Amino acid sequence: MTDDKKSLNIGPDPSLLLVDDDEMFVTRLARAMEKRGFAPQTALSVRDAKSMIQKFAPAYAVIDLRLEDGNGLDVVEMLRDTRGDARIIVLTGYGAIATAVAAVKMGATDYLAKPADANDVTSALLATGEILPSPPENPMSADRVRWEHIQRVYEQCDRNVSETARRLHMHRRTLQRILAKRGPK
Structure with a gap:
């Protein structure tokens, strides 16, 4: 795993918080991210995510925008206040790109439209911003x-x-x- 972390340039703190109310998706993503060298923890609600952030502020986070018990923007804001250097990716569906842009303005590093796979998430989490990302395989119609x-x-x-x-x-x-x-x- 250490070789993977070095090759991916994860850094010294591989902690990752995954917040999504789709339990199957978040579990599958956690396993895939662990294989890539991250140390994921999952939360299925805003309440659980906030509780976890109070105990530990992860270096990385992937947060769904719409959760059953509230808005993922609340989690973004709390994490940004707790750990200013955290790299936060917001996952969005339902045509909520405008809200995702608002999330970036609130401190999220980037956003991804659902469905996003582990490769997309890893690329977004580790993007340095110095180079343009490659064009999407399936651009929007x-x-x-x-x-x-x-x-x-x-x-x-x-x-x-x-x-x-x-x-x-x-x-x-x-x-x-x-x-x-x-x-x-």
Whole structure:
């Protein structure tokens, strides 16, 4: 494992906190990250994550944005206050890219859209920022980019449908139908 840590440039503190309410996903990710040289601990809720951070502040964290008992941004904020040098990755789904950008502004190092695999997570955690990441294998479709843009404006308008429709120059009912559907692939 020490050779893996050196080759991955994890550093002297391999502690990693994984926070996600999908128990199967977080368990699988923990095993994969352990094989890469990290020392993962998992939490399934905001409450559990905050409790763990009070006991130990990890050098790395991967935090789901939406958890059953609250918002992952609360965990990001607490970890950033507790350990300023922690590398924090926010996982997001449901078209919440705008909120993920807000997480980066709050102190997260980066964000990844779900589903993300262990290679994506490792790359994001260890990225130095000096080089551009390689282009994605499966970039978002034009429909997905449009949907993400609508979601971003919707979040910026504090989820006010009428205001979002006005700013996007579209009919309010059309926007409501778009918001009611799942995002395209």
